Amino acid sequence: MRLEKYQIAESNEQLRAKHQRQFEYIAADVKNLDDVMQKLMAFNIAIPSWALGTGGTRFGRFSGGGEPRSLEEKIEDVGLIHALNKSSNSISLHIPWDIPENAASIKALAAQHELRFDAVNSNTFQDQKDQQLSYKFGSLHHGDKGVRRHAVEHNIEVIKYGVELGSNALSVWLADGSSFPGQLNFRNAFQNTLESLQEIYDALPDNWKVWIEYKPYEPYFYSTTIGDWGQSLLLANKLGAKASTLVDLGHHLPNTNIEQIVSLLLMEGKLAGFHFNDSKYGDDDLTVGSINPYQLFLIFNELVEGMDARGMTHATDIGWMIDASHNLKDPIEDLLQSVEAIKMAYAQALLVDKEALVAAQQSNDVTKAQEILQHAYRTDVRPLVAEARLRAGGALQPLEVYRQFEVRKSLIGERGEKTVATGL
Amino acid sequence: MRLEKYQIAESNEQLRAKHQRQFEYIAADVKNLDDVMQKLMAFNIAIPSWALGTGGTRFGRFSGGGEPRSLEEKIEDVGLIHALNKSSNSISLHIPWDIPENAASIKALAAQHELRFDAVNSNTFQDQKDQQLSYKFGSLHHGDKGVRRHAVEHNIEVIKYGVELGSNALSVWLADGSSFPGQLNFRNAFQNTLESLQEIYDALPDNWKVWIEYKPYEPYFYSTTIGDWGQSLLLANKLGAKASTLVDLGHHLPNTNIEQIVSLLLMEGKLAGFHFNDSKYGDDDLTVGSINPYQLFLIFNELVEGMDARGMTHATDIGWMIDASHNLKDPIEDLLQSVEAIKMAYAQALLVDKEALVAAQQSNDVTKAQEILQHAYRTDVRPLVAEARLRAGGALQPLEVYRQFEVRKSLIGERGEKTVATGL
Amino acid sequence: MRLEKYQIAESNEQLRAKHQRQFEYIAADVKNLDDVMQKLMAFNIAIPSWALGTGGTRFGRFSGGGEPRSLEEKIEDVGLIHALNKSSNSISLHIPWDIPENAASIKALAAQHELRFDAVNSNTFQDQKDQQLSYKFGSLHHGDKGVRRHAVEHNIEVIKYGVELGSNALSVWLADGSSFPGQLNFRNAFQNTLESLQEIYDALPDNWKVWIEYKPYEPYFYSTTIGDWGQSLLLANKLGAKASTLVDLGHHLPNTNIEQIVSLLLMEGKLAGFHFNDSKYGDDDLTVGSINPYQLFLIFNELVEGMDARGMTHATDIGWMIDASHNLKDPIEDLLQSVEAIKMAYAQALLVDKEALVAAQQSNDVTKAQEILQHAYRTDVRPLVAEARLRAGGALQPLEVYRQFEVRKSLIGERGEKTVATGL
Amino acid sequence: MRLEKYQIAESNEQLRAKHQRQFEYIAADVKNLDDVMQKLMAFNIAIPSWALGTGGTRFGRFSGGGEPRSLEEKIEDVGLIHALNKSSNSISLHIPWDIPENAASIKALAAQHELRFDAVNSNTFQDQKDQQLSYKFGSLHHGDKGVRRHAVEHNIEVIKYGVELGSNALSVWLADGSSFPGQLNFRNAFQNTLESLQEIYDALPDNWKVWIEYKPYEPYFYSTTIGDWGQSLLLANKLGAKASTLVDLGHHLPNTNIEQIVSLLLMEGKLAGFHFNDSKYGDDDLTVGSINPYQLFLIFNELVEGMDARGMTHATDIGWMIDASHNLKDPIEDLLQSVEAIKMAYAQALLVDKEALVAAQQSNDVTKAQEILQHAYRTDVRPLVAEARLRAGGALQPLEVYRQFEVRKSLIGERGEKTVATGL
Secondary structure, X not given: OOOOHHHHHHHHHHHHHHHHHXXXXXXXXXXXXXXXXXXXXXOOOEEEHHHHOEOEEOOEEOOOOOOOOOHHHHHHHHHHHHHHHOOOOEEEOEOOOOOOOOHHHHHHHHHHOOOEEOOEEOOXXXXXXXXOOOOOOOOOOOOOHHXXXXXXXXXXXXXXXXXXXXXXXXEEOOOOEEOOOOOOOHXXXXXXXXXXXXXXXXXXXXXXXXXXXXXXXOOOOOEEOOOOHHXXXXXXXXXXXXXXXXXXXXXXXXXXXXXXXXXXXXXXXXXXXXXXXEOOOOOOOEXXXXXXXXXXXXXXXXXXXXXXXXXXXXXXXXXXXXXXOEOOOOHHHHHHHHHHHHHHXXXXXXXXXXXXXXXXXXXXXXXXXXXXXXXXXXXXXXXXHHHHHHHOOOOOOHHHHHHHOOHHHHHHHHHOOOOOOOOO | OOOOHHHHHHHHHHHHHHHHHHHHHHHOOOOOHHHHHHHXXXXXXXXXXXXXXXXXXXXXXXXXXXXXXXXXXXXXXXHHHHHHXXXXXXXXXXXXXXXXXXXXXXXXHHHHOOOEEOOEEOOOOOOOOOOOOOOOOOOOOOOOHXXXXXXXXXXXXXXXXXXHHOOOEEEEOOOOEEOOOOOOOHHHHHHHHHHHHHHHHHOOOOOOEEEEEOOOOOOOOOEEOOOOHHHHHHHHHHXXXXXXXXXXXXXXXXXXXXXXXXXXXXXXXOEEEEEEOEOOOOOOOEOOOOXXXXXXXXXXXXXHHHHHHHOOOHHHHOEEEEXXXXXXXXXXXXXXXXXXXXXXHHHHHHHOOHHHHHHHHHOOOHHHHHHHHHHHHHOOOHHHHHHHHHHHOOOOOHHHHHHHOOHHHHHHHHHOOOOOOOOO | OOOOHHHHHHHHHHHHHHHHHHHHHHHOOOOOHHHHHHHHHHOXXXXXHHHHOEOEXXXXXXXXXXXXXXXXXXXXXXXXXXXXHXXXXXXXXXXXXXXXXXXXXXXXXXXXXXXXXXXXXXXXXXXXXXXXXXXXOOOOOOOOHHHHHHHHHHHHHHHHHHHHHOOOEEEEOOOOEEOOOOOOOHHHHHHHHHHHHHHHHHOOOOOOEEEEEOOOOOOOOOEEOOOOHHHHHHHHHHHOXXXXXXXXXXXXXXXXXXXXXXXXXXXXOOEEEEEEOEOOOOOOOEOOXXXXXXXXXXXXXXXXXXXXXXOOOHHHHOEEEEOOOEOXXXXXXXXXXXXXXXXXXXXXXXXXXXXXXXXXXXXXXXHHHHHHHHHHHHOOOHHHHHXXXXXXXXXXXXXXXXXXXXXXXXXHHHHOOOOOOOOO | OOXXXXXXXXXXXXXXXHHXXXXXXXXXXXXXXXHHHHHHHHOOOEEEHHHHOEOEEOOEEOOOOOOOOOHHHHHHHHHHHHHHHOOOOEEEOEOOOOOOOOHHHHHHHHHHOOOEEOOEEOOOOOOOOOOOOOOOOOOOOOOXXXXXXXXXXXXXXXXXXXXXXXOOEEEEOOOOEEOOOOOOOHHHHHHHHHHHHHHHHHOOOXXXXXXXXXXXXXXXXXXXXXXXXXXXXHHHHHHOOOEEEEEEOOOOOOOOOHHHHHHHHHHOOOEEEEEEOEOOOOOOOEOOOOOOHHHHHHHHHHHHHHHHHHOOOHHHHOEXXXXXXXXXXXXXXXXXXXXHHHHHHHHHHHHOOHHXXXXXXXXXXXXXXXXXXXXXHHOOOHHHHHHHHHHOOOXXXXXXXXXXXXXXXXXXXXXXXXXXXOOO
């Protein structure tokens, strides 16, 4: 199943007049319009390979239909998304769920869809079939040197697959932790993790990075060995310049001020990137922007300001990825909504009047500072994002096109009603 | 200090052309425009008398200047707010901080400012000077019958003041609780509270209501005797038809789904009304809409839907009030921002396509349901709210007018730099 | 695999002298010793059939060995636990995971192990193989009458199985909820749930109860239709005298004062019983007493006091059950630890000097009230619990005996290393 | 008011027989008894000068009687506590609340009570009377260089007072933060703070330390500039060897694993010490051990293990202090309970069978690890703590002696019923 360019073009044609009116209305008030449009057009968010199937909880999983049965079909799904939104030009693979048997042909297939390969992800939170040394009690932090070695070798193997595909970063989410007081010596666990990461670090190619994710709990329920940004940064600093901290929006204790963490990591030159999602209670992995869109905007406000301050540009310096669990929605629809929410937050952040904000901050004019931020946030930026997509060759209304052409129905026709995406 | 109508009119004139363009743009897409405008114009939110001064924390208080030194000056401040936004036509008094010495003249003063008196609030969380029986260990829940009696009589006295002023509701926030396990017998505390409330209930005039607020913690730190909506509703049901549950947005445990509580209280005919504010951590009492404006919208979405279902109209059936602490901002500016945020959330909720939403819900089209809600939320409703204000005789940009005419400077000139509002 | 009485007796003999010294030391200071011992001996906690296998998370599951492969083997496991601790004389079945094909022979097997059947549990949070109407969007709250009917019939069928086995309560945990704002009309969901529960209620035999569990989130992540004790109690009150509220310790928002809820439910005559576990973050389902044993004691303190006040006795009036997920520990060891923790908390609560506590409360002597509670809590009650077990025919040290006789090794020998418990 | 040694001795004599029996019973099972007793006798916890008066909340304060009216009377109160428990041999002053007018005589008075001076505390969270530059918008992080300088100078002045009194550490709790998004540039705030701290650091005498406290919120409600341990450690590492991180138990987001933080700070050689208290909701500042005593034990378990691993001894290397707010209890009683709770947790941690725990950890025997920890925790260590106090010349039952001799009554007689402690 592919969406042809003429199909998207036809759809756009029907919407163009209305869009044009809306775009002109909003654009008239945007001072830095060219800059905003250019940045919006350049901004892409990677799609993880595990996001194309229906997710679940420990209580069960309600699969939808037409889920991708292979890496090839996952690439095809990302290709569909990218064709629609022109903002999802890469895929992030999970090893061993997505081992490419023939890297060259996989790369060629991706290229056909105008996709490249983002960071590769290792997995030491599950035992694979017939695995001799179990990760039941952790991997890189394990008290047993043999298990640590096994996990280190897996990560090095993941790098190898990534090299073949043209990726240049390893993303490590380490589930390792403990569920009961006394189970773990925290210090030893940290030191073992550091030693293991050092071995992985030493195996990184020159132009590679390693991204260290943190999470306070789940799948362990008393401690996580890389539990917060402080622990991740401590490790990254001890490892060296190639190591940095990855922020998953759902991996925080209640009420955490995530935007402050983002600002400080940027300040330290240690912000690897993001796993985007939204949540109300814990690591809920909901559609980005579905629960607290203002927080997402505040994070982007820090990003825009902090990257400017460091002379960074978006496309190259930070990893952007969605990481969500599509338990109820069609995964492709969910991903389209998520990308859209991210781009809107980015657009709003680009509209913030930075000079006025700095002035308000310097004079402690708190009322004014809020007015400035909320003016940008209250602005209906959807026409700007749509215009950027239009100029890049995508659909004005990706979700509508997806439904109009009954893409899911086609996928079910091709793949069947009862497929379950590999990996999950 | 008063703002004259011609001053506001002049300011509006300067902004009118730009506003007109914006209003027409947005109004073109609003199907139920007349209804929306009418409801926005009719919607008022009460200002509590204690919100006109600078608030503080247990660590201190940084007063601003020109704070009202008397009930008369508090009325004057609310009058200023109402002159600007035409949405704050009532004041909610706190006894004993605001005992009117001459009710008739106070009523006359309020009438001059086009204000009426909203619910009256009792205070049993502090001892007054030379108070014989202390509230240190609670009031209506106290183990000592004498203390309970004292607190009951205070509440009845508050009703009496309210009757004189034309109010018709008593708002009870009961701080009573305990700070240590063992301090309290929860059951006795609840029964004592019920008995005390029953005596107050029996003293209510025919057309009066009693609103029972809940809060999980602070000023006590282990338990609160009316700690959540379930406890408040239990009391309200035992008391009778005049009793109902008041929702203060800041009075919930982390991650509480407040909008669901609102929906169920409406269903039960037991939603008294709201104390509006916003918060990130606890009962932070920040400007409404400053932290999570989407949640505010979701609450209004339940309100609009639920009131429609019960055939209710806004102005008469539910109590709307701000309850915040202005530690850093000019209180009047903070209140202007808060009222604006509430009206925007209301406007957005009025724009929700209810028929489409019901259809999406019935078909479990979760993606679509989100699109429908967020379409309304993403709409920039500021011109609608501004137009409603304009038609009602207020300012297009209340905050700008307030600053343009240097109102605070005038108030400082009249009242002094070092005043501290009575009560706080 | 069975543990013979002589084996337990031999083990006890070796420990008896030391135990005797410890028991006498502590018993000397217990005024109401006979009463305490009698209550401890009579106190039993049900074991759920799903707790005998290794649990997992959405990220995977690390099975242990020798897990029960059938209902019969689950009964055998509970029999082992009860033989050791003499406090686990019943099993709580989960339908459809544990449908008894021949109720009479299952009852006979249970009787051999001195077990009876506790509440039966329905399951509408998963679709069964080839299920026509899906629970993806809920069951009893579903907008589709057909799905509701299907779920109601399932519950009625569960009652039927329970009747055959001699159970007298239906335990309903309703996962139903929503993951996104807009997905659900809260009011309709509540009314549909009430209507469905009413049909189930009407099908209850005369001597039966229905227990309504609540939970704030998971598997849905925005709202749960029976989300807190207030919602559960509202339903129970509308249903009638046979319906009451079940408290699962892990089903609360952060910082909830659970003991207060317990006290109030007891006051209202609506406390159905407990699902015991412990947690640090959310519904972690950890070993009872492993994270916050003082909270467990405080809950039992309310229970002892509240049941006394209502003239209730433990064994008959309240449902006691463990509900945990044994991801890392041997499930039988975990259950032995959990039952022990519950009995210790109960013993400590029985030691509280109630008269002195009432006096301290009446005089607001907060320091003293804490001293009284903590004196009971600080007391090392392990010898009391062990003595009660000894007198009842159990092991002084259940866990040691379990390890000494290498029970798990035997189970693996009988059942295999790679078994996975049915259901989970 | 002083308690004479003979008074305490008389009280001990009455209790000695019972105590002796209890001590012998428990001591018989303690392998390392001499070591435990020696450590318990040597362990002292500082009392902050602001803890001697009744605390309050933003909603008010209910003073008790006989509060200290001067620094001298505060020293007298700590002297009373220390005479009773022989574990509170130092006082921690707060400047400017406790500026010693004559350091020599204050030192002499303290020496009379066998007290020394612990860390001195600066205060930049309040404006002092007639302060020219306000801390309303922060101090060390302030955008205005002048305010920063003012705050730096205050801290340097505090050091000067500390030097005079023989203290050797400056404890900095920086309230600085923001209450609204946009108010602050996080990066600038951090950099300003670092620069300010560097100036203070440079003014430290050779043998001095600076302790950097963190706190997530309050008195600001959106961000705190030193908000968590990661931010504090980042600052401490940039400052140098004299700077380290102070842990206040109440300064964490819900569900934080504090013991893990303690372990890692010890590992890094950056654990300055503690402010002890307990809490259920936020920074509740309740009596130590009153809400979650098991968590306190787990923290001490990390301390004992980690200090052993670094070859540290308690008395010299870490700062121990209580920091609580005595809103309801007599402050002296509250402090006696708090010190007792801390010593019990320490005693329990000293009883942990470390070799067995290491073995259980190495073999991932999670059940056993829990048994080992809980065996120590379940042990009733009160007789050990009492014996250590007895040997050191204190009272077997400090609280009982305090009540028996009606100390508070005497203090009220001396100081009056309506005194309010200076500072608060």
